[in-house]
Amino acid sequence: MNETQRQRYRAIVEYDGSDFAGYQRQPEEFRTVQGELESALSRLGQGNIPVTAAGRTDSGVHATGQVISFDLNWKHPHEKLVLAINAHLSEDVAVRNVEAVSSDFHPRFNACRRAYRYHIELCDNGARRPLTRRRKWQVFKPLNLEAMNTAASFLIGEQDFATFGMPPQGNNTVREIFAAEWSQVDNELTFYIQANAFLYRMVRSITGTLKLVGDGSWSVEAFKQALDAAERKQSAASAPPWGLYLESVTYKNDTQ
């Protein structure tokens, strides 16, 4: 198979992060999403197929809209490719919306916005909820949504977010946040956050700190001061990974 005959494809990937040691491929003994995807693609008979992703999620973090790319020579309809790949993937990961893209498409470098969603479930004291234990952060204290949203509003715009994470490469900790808002339906609080890009651990670090604003441990002003200090040590503990979902990745030209 001549590699130059291959077409580049983009696909959306959904996974249940519970039993993965994160997205990124690691030495043999760790089960990763990238490892699963590359293993499934390698069974299509064209040798090893490297997979590139928009973002690297941590162990336990889920995705409903991760974006990947890979190169393949596929003569059949795209829908058949979805079925062929999913048939080789384990039940906790699947692809959808496979489409042909230009050969210079890169899911990380070409991405202009990423969006994550974080789910908190408010539970009565001691009454943990078995059905959502790997899907939401169960919190046993009342949370003040208004205070959490006031604090979240300070995040909007281009700022130095060093308080909330480390850069994956280099030392630039400036990012631009376009949306950061909590909403509530019944006992579920959902935090939606969209940025041009995120620092390592940034969403969980922000969420964990906003939760402290919600339960009264931190004031809204303390949150603002911690943000403005732009020092990693100013952040509170991270929210647990199982409430976090990589929801979508946006590209400048959505047909590229």
Next chain:
Amino acid sequence: MNETQRQRYRAIVEYDGSDFAGYQRQPEEFRTVQGELESALSRLGQGNIPVTAAGRTDSGVHATGQVISFDLNWKHPHEKLVLAINAHLSEDVAVRNVEAVSSDFHPRFNACRRAYRYHIELCDNGARRPLTRRRKWQVFKPLNLEAMNTAASFLIGEQDFATFGMPPQGNNTVREIFAAEWSQVDNELTFYIQANAFLYRMVRSITGTLKLVGDGSWSVEAFKQALDAAERKQSAASAPPWGLYLESVTYKNDTQ
């Protein structure tokens, strides 16, 4: 410990049925919800505590509102009892709303209504959804909600439901259904069904047959005829267990 000093308690139980061989206790090697509950209660230092439940769910079926009763001598506040029991239960089962009831309360015999909910997720062809794989029945064909609701409306009232299940005891297959309705939010179809009591496999059998009405395999009239025939062999295949939830059990006098 004198058993006459014991107080009867009622509790609501939630469980993720995925890793249980059903509710009802079975020989050693099977992991059951009843077995987990009795094992947790036996660790409170008052010997073996038998647990009685409102209904016996099948392997893989979930519950958000199963009701149980047990007898215990507990000197501390009820909230502490919730914490003590949950501390001994595995993460896929938990109790809540523990309350003292009269010594003749029986969760099955005193129940006057049971309600179940069944979740279907409509998926694009081949695009299975990893995050909901143990929570909803993923269906890859469009379903006609109106036809499903027309067929479901025939279920209302007191009738012989022999088509859709076997009695747990005896041979009376007459039950009274108070509500049976599908609703849709985005890609999720939910079937809510409430009756005085259900036959064995009845909700899954009804749901599996209504799904065939939805995808056009069965006409609404064929559903009506199968129901009226009152013969078990008239039913279509059962819906899978992982979309089904025992949601609530109602008692005549809710403070009894």
